[in-house]
Amino acid sequence: MKGNSMMKLGVSIRYLGYHMAAWRHPDVPADGSLQFKYYLATARKAEKACLDMIFFADGVGIRAADTPKGALSHDSKNAELEPLTLLAAIGAATSNIGLVATASTTYNEPFHIARKYASIDHISGGRAGWNVVTSWSQEEAWNFSKDEHLGYDERYERADEFVDVVKKLWDSWEEDAFIRDKQTGQFYDEAKLHIAHHKGKHFKVRGPLNCARTPQGRPIIVQAGANEGGRIIAAKSADVVYSAPFDIASAKEYYLDLKSRLAQYGRSKDQLLIMPGLTPYVGRTRQEAQDKYDQLQELIHPISGLSILYSAIGDLSGYDIDGPVPDLPQVNNSIGRSLIEIARRDNLTIRQLYKLRASGSRQLIGTAEDIVDDMEVWFKEGAADGFNLCPATLPGGLDDFVEFVLPELRRRGLFRSEYEATTLRGNLGLEKLTFGK
């Protein structure tokens, strides 16, 4: 019942907020992404608000190209703390909030990943989660002795096997394998040790993992990847999916598709929670909310704005930024073409176009009522089991959500006021895992 009547809420706390100009906001500490205390304070706020989890996106390298020249040095997303060490450190200093971080299957080894997340699950008393991604940039490949990023099919084939191996390693030891009988000297029961002996196309991993079964049975698996490869992994193994739909129609379609795939793997619909990303701008009035949004949009440096358009349309630094978007016939990718169409249709300047493009996730601008109305429709109409908040600025964006939106969600009975459990699995309302199932 509860699992169905209440929505789940996570909050993405990488960097200084999800708006690209967040660091220039007067209330944002621009050096925050190198300060443990900054992350910890946000995690504790999220915990005080009884959110399900904090979430760290990740990339193994600086991914953007420096075009136009100077774009990188105007970007705050180039130096930060590493998410797994952060997760462990935050785990030591909190007690209920779920702890999810991203790690790439393309540039890691399953043994390390299984071991580190298992260890965080132990350290935090059952609150760890792994967001499985395959990475996407050339720049990351260059940091790992590769000339090219793996192609789509191979990347997802590797990811699929990677997740299987990690799950096998997490099942190395049964829950009650360790006897630790000081009298007889027997430490574990051999019958309850399972050695993976995995031999696949991408990996040969013998096992066992040198870490015991974790408080959650295994850490939570999160998947973030919208296309076929990601959907297969999600349906087979994930507990949570983070998605990034921009409208309710596509969100419903995605939701339905994923939920209907579960049966193939002997799973029920409530074993996978779908949580779309959401960036709320909330004010006491609609105007106040709009002002908050406009203030940030104004802070986008033109060179950063141009860099957003670069990958889709090319380098526009030769044009008047407050003039029309040129119709460049050489743009032949679908995102670029549709951007140019929008610009022509709505008569947008270059500045207006990059502002339009600046947001990475769906935005809601309005009063608490407006925002909760929207969330409630998505939740009740089968587009979402909850949301992954991507505050525009941190800590401000989370503070606003807690102050204005949460009370309204609670008034409508849509969100908890107290944690139900001490593990992430428990709070997400997911069934306890039985060994070997």
Add this chain to the structure above:
Amino acid sequence: MKGNSMMKLGVSIRYLGYHMAAWRHPDVPADGSLQFKYYLATARKAEKACLDMIFFADGVGIRAADTPKGALSHDSKNAELEPLTLLAAIGAATSNIGLVATASTTYNEPFHIARKYASIDHISGGRAGWNVVTSWSQEEAWNFSKDEHLGYDERYERADEFVDVVKKLWDSWEEDAFIRDKQTGQFYDEAKLHIAHHKGKHFKVRGPLNCARTPQGRPIIVQAGANEGGRIIAAKSADVVYSAPFDIASAKEYYLDLKSRLAQYGRSKDQLLIMPGLTPYVGRTRQEAQDKYDQLQELIHPISGLSILYSAIGDLSGYDIDGPVPDLPQVNNSIGRSLIEIARRDNLTIRQLYKLRASGSRQLIGTAEDIVDDMEVWFKEGAADGFNLCPATLPGGLDDFVEFVLPELRRRGLFRSEYEATTLRGNLGLEKLTFGK
């Protein structure tokens, strides 16, 4: 001055203590190596005692063979927390103690290692250290899609290049590279970003690291490996060497050799601290100390005892454990031959021989005076700059050291009563690093 008159002290806190039967000791919590609180309590004790650092050894897999059959299930060293996540978590909950953990250059990628230790250095405010090892077991290879462990030369060649790459990545950003000017929108100064563009035999790593220069300039580099390959890396790059000599003559030779290699790399003798391992058994009387030792030796399960002898001599489980050590002519490795010689010379039973072999580091059994006498001679005669304590049991072995040995060390002016600094580098008395040097 101070750096020379006071010794440095680290403490190894992996597992439940360094005696193989530690877990069977009545005062040791046998499930401790899966409990964050257990490690944290020990780290805090070490911090209260003003020790320089805690140290985690590591292996990426269960390394022992299960011979005789059942040996593994009588061993406590098979499931534990992972050291880098532990280090970060302990860093969040302490404020002065140095934090050193082992990571293998054979089964890791330089980018991940540079990034994770840098992050821990930030999280802890300048207390991180990396113990560089190359691993040594077949079993670890099997967890990383390899059939064989790399041979000695290739392993150390890779290690040498690995350390170079990590150092380059740690030098990606100058200390004052980040301007973060909210007015102009400039985040960093391009002239202070250095992209490694490393291309070597084992690695191609472009960089830069997506983490800022750390509070210590870079994390401390520790090296543990006694042979030529390890010595080269130590002389070139290490700040600290952990060694495992068993007598003062070989310790002095090693000390002299390492210190005299430093000049080749433009380094002075005080830029590398040599800290041999030491397992103290201390009592109010010599008899009390001896009793503590004997108690643990008694707790070695015969099957575990036989497993110690296995790699050198073979499986002796068919022989009477309290009878003489058989003279097996097929034993042709040097350790095995010398063990058999000792056994014949001193008329040892199998049980007596494995007890002799049970300790991994040099033991001192006696009163605080006895132990400090020995430590002082090593320190003053050029065999050590300090010691890496490997307590036989935890927390008991550390408690005893703090209660009995530390006051005597302090009485003689050999160890601090207060931290000199908040960074590990500062407490070790190492010079502040200047960028590019």
